[in-house]
Amino acid sequence: MANSLEIQQTIAQALNVCPPFKTEQEMITELKRRIQFLKDTLKQSGLKVYVLGISGGVDSLTAGMMTQRAINELREEMGDSAYRFIAVRLPYKQQADEAEAMQSIEVIAPDGCEIINIAPSVEGMVSSVHALQTVAEAKRDFVIGNIKARERMVAQYAVAGTYDGLVIGTDHAAEAVMGFYTKFGDGAFDIGPLIGLVKNQVRAFAHYLGAPDYLVNKVPTADLEDLKPGLPDEVAHGVSYDDIDAFLHGKSVSSDIFKKIVDTYHKSMHKRKLPIGP
Known part of the structure; x- marks a missing residue:
């Protein structure tokens, strides 16, 4: 029977977890590698957005x-102003942290910004x-939450289709191990520059990259x-991101945390699989 460390290593390998950064230079090297990945992928696709x-x-x-930096470098290297990054704001009615969202836009300074309210x-x-009208309130609220995530992805692909572009996703290892995303919602995208990273x-x-500490x-x-409203991820997980990061990097965690992460990983396995056939 595999011991705890072996199980942690197996899961980390399956998620292609990036090893801990031992120095700042290691972090910078990995960041540059991923930005280059964004550049290479867009060039190979034949698209520019x-x-x-x-x-x-x-x-x-x-x-x-990361994406705006990749686009800036591509424009300079290729001498082609058609390379662009479009940020999309996707609030549901009035978002509680709208100020932080708009501050993020200001920090990123994207080439373009679309605002699409998904409420309608x-x-x-x-x-x-009609089935949603008959279920318990908590169940209905949860299902509607997934609808919100999927409508946001529909909107992003509508924008990408309009501009002949590719959709960036934000999934990373600390979310992937917990299955903490909506299947075919925020779990659907073309390019994942954060895949394998811990929080x-x-x-x-x-x-x-220069983001302010409060963001x-x-x-x-x-x-x-x-x-x-505003339910923290860590409350939803039942474990902290520090504990999840430690687990994925093969560090010792308590037996309760180990069991919680492993059980959740297995229960959410279907989210990390392609649709199955007979």
């Missing part, structure tokens, strides 16, 4: 700053699904459920 939804959290902030499309879908590495990138260290929240 990236699209990303900006939520106000550190993940989309970091991915946005969400409400239209909810009113059309403290995402923050390290943001800090190095780098903002309490993460998906904020999808009306009955639980």
